[in-house]
Amino acid sequence: MLQALREIEGGIQLSLNVAARLPRLRRAPILDQFLRQIYFTGVTAAGGVIPRACGLGVIIIAVMMDMLDADVDLAVKILLLMVFREIGPLAAALVVILRTGTAVSAEVAMMRVTGQTRALRYLGIDLYDYIVLPRVVGCMLATLALTFYVQFIAVAGGLILSPYIIEASFWELTNRLFDLFRPVDFFYSTIKALLFGFAIAACCCWHGLNPPDLTNNAVPKVVTKAVTQSMMLVLLINAVFAYLVFGVLFFGLVKANV
Amino acid sequence: MTELAVRYRRKTARHEVQVSAPKGAVTHVHLPDDDAKAHFVTALLKVHCEPGEELELFGEPAVSAAPKKREKLRHRVGAVSPIVGLMSNLNAWENISLPAAYHGTPPLPEVAQMASDVLTSLGAEPKYFFARLPDELGLLDRKMAAFVRLLVAAPELLVFDALEDGLSFGECRQVARFEAEYRTRQPSGTVVYVDTKEES
Numbered sequence: 160m161l162q163a164l165r166e167i168e169g170g171i172q173l174s175l176n177v178a179a180r181l182p183r184l185r186r187a188p189i190l191d192q193f194l195r196q197i198y199f200t201g202v203t204a205a206g207g208v209i210p211r212a213c214g215l216g217v218i219i220i221a222v223m224m225d226m227l228d229a230d231v232d233l234a235v236k237i238l239l240l241m242v243f244r245e246i247g248p249l250a251a252a253l254v255v256i257l258r259t260g261t262a263v264s265a266e267v268a269m270m271r272v273t274g275q276t277r278a279l280r281y282l283g284i285d286l287y288d289y290i291v292l293p294r295v296v297g298c299m300l301a302t303l304a305l306t307f308y309v310q311f312i313a314v315a316g317g318l319i320l321s322p323y324i325i326e327a328s329f330w331e332l333t334n335r336l337f338d339l340f341r342p343v344d345f346f347y348s349t350i351k352a353l354l355f356g357f358a359i360a361a362c363c364c365w366h367g368l369n370p371p372d373l374t375n376n377a378v379p380k381v382v383t384k385a386v387t388q389s390m391m392l393v394l395l396i397n398a399v400f401a402y403l404v405f406g407v408l409f410f411g412l413v414k415a416n417v
Numbered sequence: 418m419t420e421l422a423v424r425y426r427r428k429t430a431r432h433e434v435q436v437s438a439p440k441g442a443v444t445h446v447h448l449p450d451d452d453a454k455a456h457f458v459t460a461l462l463k464v465h466c467e468p469g470e471e472l473e474l475f476g477e478p479a480v481s482a483a484p485k486k487r488e489k490l491r492h493r494v495g496a497v498s499p500i501v502g503l504m505s506n507l508n509a510w511e512n513i514s515l516p517a518a519y520h521g522t523p524p525l526p527e528v529a530q531m532a533s534d535v536l537t538s539l540g541a542e543p544k545y546f547f548a549r550l551p552d553e554l555g556l557l558d559r560k561m562a563a564f565v566r567l568l569v570a571a572p573e574l575l576v577f578d579a580l581e582d583g584l585s586f587g588e589c590r591q592v593a594r595f596e597a598e599y600r601t602r603q604p605s606g607t608v609v610y611v612d613t614k615e616e617s
Contacts, residue, residue, distance in 0.1 A: 187518040187525075188511075266506070278501045281462045282516045282570075283492060289519070 166365070166388075173365050174357070176287045177295050183288050184296060192289065196297025200259040201304045210312070217316035219246065224324045231327045235335040238317045239344060245397070247310035248348050252355040252393045255302050256386055260363045263294055264385035267367025268378045276368070286368065295360040302356030306348060343404070351400050358392040422574050422607035424473040427456060436609075438574075440475070443596065443608045454613050458498050458578050464490045474574070495572030497564050497580060497595070503551040509558075510547035513566045523569065532565045535598055539591060557588040564595050574607045575599055582612075 183189055220242060224234055267290060270276050276286055318332050366385040370377035423438040434453050438444040448454045456470065464479045464487045466472050472479040474490050482490060503512045510532070517528045533543040539561055551559055560580065567575065577596075581589045596608055 186521070188515055189519075191511075269505075273505070274500065274502055275504055278504070281491075281496075281501045282519075282566075283488075284516065284519050 169365050169369065170361060173287075173291060173361050177292055177361070180285075180288055180292050181296070184292060186288070189288055189293050192293035193297045196259075196294050197301050199262070199301075200255060200298055201301030204254055204258055204301075204305060205308060214316075217313060217320055220313075220317040221320055221324055224321060229325050231325070231331055231335050234317075234321050234325055234327065235332055235339055238314050238321075238332075238336060239339055242313045242317060243310050244344055244348055245401075247313060248306045248352045248355060249393070249397060250309045250313075251302055251305035251352060252359065254305055255298065255356060255359050256389045256393070259298055259301070260359050260386050260389050261382050263298070263360060264363040264367045264382045265378055267294075267364055268370050268381040271368060271370055272373050272375060272377060290368070291361075291364045294364055295357060298360035299353050299356035302359070303349060303352045306352035310348065347400075347404055351397065354396050354400070355393050358396055359389045362389045362392055420476070421473065422475055423461065423609065424471075425457060425460065426471040427453065427460075428469055438607055438609050440607055441605050443610070445610045446612075448611065448613055451613055454578065454611055455500070458496055458500055458576060458611060461494050461574070461576055462491070462496055462498075462500065464494070492570070493573040494576070495567040495570055495574070496576035496578055497560060497567060498576065498578030500578065501563065503559060503562055503566075505551050507550075508547065509549050509551070509554065509562045512551070512562055513547075513569065516566065517569050528569050531569060531602075535565050535568060536561065538598065539594060556583050557591060560584075560592060564598075568599065568602060571603060572606070573603070574609065575603075577608070577610045579612050580610065 184193055220234075220237055223229070223237055223241075227233060227237075229237065270290070276290070279286060279289060314336075318329055318336070321327065321332055322329055363385040366381045366388070370381050420440045421437055422440040423436060423444075425434070425436040427434045432449050432453070434448060434457065436444075436446050436457065438446075446457070448457060456467070460466060460470055460472050460479070461474070464472070464474060464482065466480050475493065477486065477490060479487070479490070503509075504515065507515065510529075513532050514525055514528050517523055518525060532547075536543045536546055541558065541561060546554075546558065546562075549558070551562070554562065580592050580595070584592060599606060599608065
């Protein structure tokens with residue numbers, strides 16, 4: 160219980176520190192770390208992992224449409240409500256956790272274990288500035304970019320694939336999609352993607368900076384804990400956010416009484 | 418009376434350590450074991466005393482120094498020590514320029530010029546050296562990179578912690594030139610060599 164409270168307190172402190180230090184992102188070495196983070200999370204992930212995540216999205220749509228015997232309206236609703244709002248940000252978050260979350264937590268834990276964080280302190284370099292801030296902000300923006308990739312490719316894939324499964328043309332589906340699309344869908348997924356990126360990076364940095372001990376054995380423990388908690392945080396944010404914005408939980412299975 | 422850059426005292430059940438280093442002089446400190454050495458170097462770098470320790474830096478007692486004063490004192494001290502290693506994910510140039518780039522002073526072209534000059538005079542090829550990651554460098558090269566990084570910060574008190582540990586005879590002759598390089602840039606600086614050898 161105490162450990163959990165300590166982790167929550169640490170997470171809040173870390174978040175406030177990041178927010179207060181945003182202007183320091185202009186400093187050369189911090190900007191360099193930030194760009195590296197963007198490159199690692201947003202650019203290198205785009206090549207191999209994103210098409211697979213998108214493929215998965217397209218398969219889900221195809222199976223659901225076939226099972227539910229969908230018409231144009233239902234097909235577009237599946238694309239918009241499930242793929243655009245939910246699967247896009249969640250698939251991007253999953254990719255970020257698996258690629259960046261593991262890398263960040265292991266790298267920071269290794270820096271801690273090998274005394275590099277201590278060396279930074281002796282050089283007068285603040286750990287929040289140099290380690291946490293660029294990783295958190297970089298991860299937020301990269302998660303947002305990945306979300307846009309996934310949303311665009313999965314929705315486009317769904318629109319192209321659907322005419323082979325249901326009796327509707329590509330243009331019919333596209334027109335209906337634009338009819339049903341509301342700006343809130345875009346803002347909802349954008350804010351959610353930013354929150355996912357923030358939660359993942361903050362959680363991984365916090366665990367990396369606070370390993371259970373200062374031996375090499377601590378590194379895999381840190382990675383396991385960071386990845387598990389990041390996943391739980393993402394699911395929690397997803398549920399709470401859906402409830403706050405649309406008054407629904409678990410894809411509409413639970414509805415708010417407000 | 419001689420002005421002291423460092424006055425340090427630590428009393429434990431096993432031994433008592435006392436160090437005094439006059440300002441501007443070169444002092445060799447031989448401590449009884451690695452633990453005593455680590456405590457001494459850490460106290461200097463942190464400007465902080467643990468229970469049983471006393472430390473005065475440039476006449477200021479560390480124990481009563483306000484946080485801002487302590488921060489200022491910290492900037493006047495530097496160490497070439499395994500405690501202050503290089504960042505493993507940055508190459509030698511990024512390591513050398515990191516504190517200057519972070520603090521915004523001195524300008525990076527000045528740092529590059531100084532680093533090239535020092536490395537050349539120590540017998541290293543700067544272009545080859547700068548591009549290497551710490552893991553690709555030998556022990557002597559890593560100590561050189563840490564020393565050049567420190568020269569950029571221009572500390573008034575320079576601590577060489579077990580400088581010759583793990584080096585061959587030829588390499589020891591190369592690191593012996595570190596002090597002269599420091600003196601060229603910081604004529605009134607204080608140098609403290611620390612190791613755990615028994616006093617003869």
